[in-house]
Amino acid sequence: MARVTVEDCIDKVPNRFELVLLASHRARTISQGAPLTIDRDNDKNPVVALREIADITVDKEDLKEDLVHSMQKHVEVDEPESDVVPMLAADGAAAEVIPGVPDDEVPMDRMTEEDLLRGLEGLPPADSPGSTRSGL
Secondary structure, rough: OOOOOOHHHOOOOOHHHHHHHHHHHHHHHHHHOOOOOOOOOOOOOHHHHHHHHHHHOHHHHHHHHHHHHOOOOOOOOOOOOOOOOOOEEEOOOOEEOOOOOOHHHHHOOOOOOHHHHHHOOOOOOOOOOOOOOOOO
């Protein structure tokens, strides 16, 4: 069995601190059941991880990405932002934003509770031509 030293790995990963981080992360993934890319030769997981790095059988960039992903506690989901968010009026109804018009002069449409319930149920409003229901 050939011994692995830091000098064998330092030309693959020039920063010693980064080498320790990557090798320790790889050793943890091996202990969690990740497949080996070299023969174990009765070595422990940290030695196997260093040998994999020295022999370039694992990709350094993939190890970095996996290490960063394993340390993240909150992964931000990139969702599209809505263009215009309606403002809430004082009574809780949504108010339309009109550029250049003060908030107190914005016309508001009123909706009855019955029309709101019909809209939520997917039914046409009572005064529409296709309506068959007269009430709830």
